[in-house]
Amino acid sequence: MQTKTKNRIALSLLPQILLVKWLSFYPEFIENYYSLGFYQYCAKLFRFLNGWIPFSLGDLLYAVLGIYSIRYLIIKRKCMVRKPFYFLKNGIVVVAIAYFTFNMCWGLNYHRLPVSIAIGIKENSNRDDLRSFVQELIDKTNETQLLLANDSTAMIETPYTNQEIFDKTIEGYKRLEKVHPFLKYENPSIKNSLFSIPLSYMGYGGYLNPFTNEAQVNSLIPPFRFPVISGHEVGHQLGYSAENETNLIGYLVTVHNEDMYFKYAAYAYALSYCLSDIKQNDEALFQSLLPKINAGVLKNYEALNAFWQAYENSTEPIFKAIFNSFLIINNQSDGIKSYSKVVLLMVSYHQKYPL
Structure with a gap:
């Protein structure tokens, strides 16, 4: 991933948080356009694609990501000491992507109508x-x-x-x-x-x-x-x-x-x-x-x-x-x-x- 792209993604984290906070004041909007709209199509698509698989695809994904993360930290441990801000930025990039994906796939439901x-x-x-x-x-x-x-x-x-x-x-x-x-x-x-x-x-x-x-x-x-x-x-x-x-x-x-x-x-x-x-x-x-x-x-x-x-x-x-x-x-x-x-x-x- 190019440096400029990483910088943009990292800088998007704070606006994302503020946007979600702002949307939380409009539960009717989230209810009508996200929870009863976009989310329904997204959720059904995911369940259609993986519901037939007999084991947990999500758990397997978490396991692979966990192993990869540990391996990455071990391999890059010396570089982390030499370039702490570089790795901090990479960490923020990961958090920004995860935060966006979480809210689009499910997280905005926290702010819907009861x-x-x-x-x-x-x-x-x-x-x-x-x-x-x-x-x-x-x-x-x-x-x-x-x-x-x-x-x-x-x-x-x-x-x-x-x-x-x-x-x-x-x-x-x-x-x-x-x-x-x-x-x-x-x-x-x-x-x-x-x-x-x-x-x-x-x-x-x-x-x-x-x-x-x-x-x-x-x-x-x-x-x-x-x-x-x-x-x-x-x-x-x-x-x-x-x-x-x-x-x-x-x-x-x-x-x-x-x-x-x-x-x-x-x-x-x-x-x-x-x-x-x-x-x-x-x-x-x-x-x-x-x-x-x-x-x-x-x-x-x-x-x-x-x-x-x-x-x-x-x-x-x-x-x-x-x-x-x-x-x-x-x-x-x-x-x-x-x-x-x-x-x-x-x-x-x-x-x-x-x-």
Whole structure:
């Protein structure tokens, strides 16, 4: 690449950042012309091109780039000392290209209108409504667990492979589309991540690769939680970036599935978030609710918790802090805490669409 070209690309980084910041003040524009316009064609094209590939093309791309970068740093280490500003400029060039590609392929969705507007709901923080909703969830979760196990003390073992769960997730989206047409999912591309072990150590259930539009799911996640995470990552593919919104979408597509194991996963997922919210704000109420939950349900929660505990390590908080900063920079002021704000949306949703 010629020096003049490199200089222009490097100098474009700041204007790019300012342009994205300026566009963030016009979510209606982004919604109409990017999220519902350009992005839809771009995303479907990527999923059409790589959805049929059985492995994660995006993960493979990251691996190759990572190896190349390490090799480059090793080979050029002496030159980096002699010409630090030259390599700094090269680094800025790479960042500028990546930033442009990220925003064109997916990133501008961080600044679109909230999914709550498309559904026609608002966040509901009323504590009485939450308590009422939790009681309904407990009844639904217990009822489904007992139906599946015929024993209130038995932990539910979801009998599906990861691929079967992916297939059922796609079917769930076909059903959800009938209720919410804007969540239509075409050209599916959901895959097990090649980085599932690292993802487990970092504490992540999955991610969307914005450069290939592949929904990556941590293949090690217990089947009890796998359906909702699959639905969550597809929600990102559909162009919804806020984590509380994709948590809601993941829950909705799972609970709308005809399969009872999926319904159980959805009810238990929603219940766990609501209980966590109540525990933080009303310990006495939390303790009074626990005895009402079937022992088998609690065993599923314990097994999921044991899975994450097995991968706990000293680096996990670092990765969480990095991701928290990434979310804040990208228009999610609550950072990682935004995940739990799904409770406000679920309470409101089920006031409009009762369980």
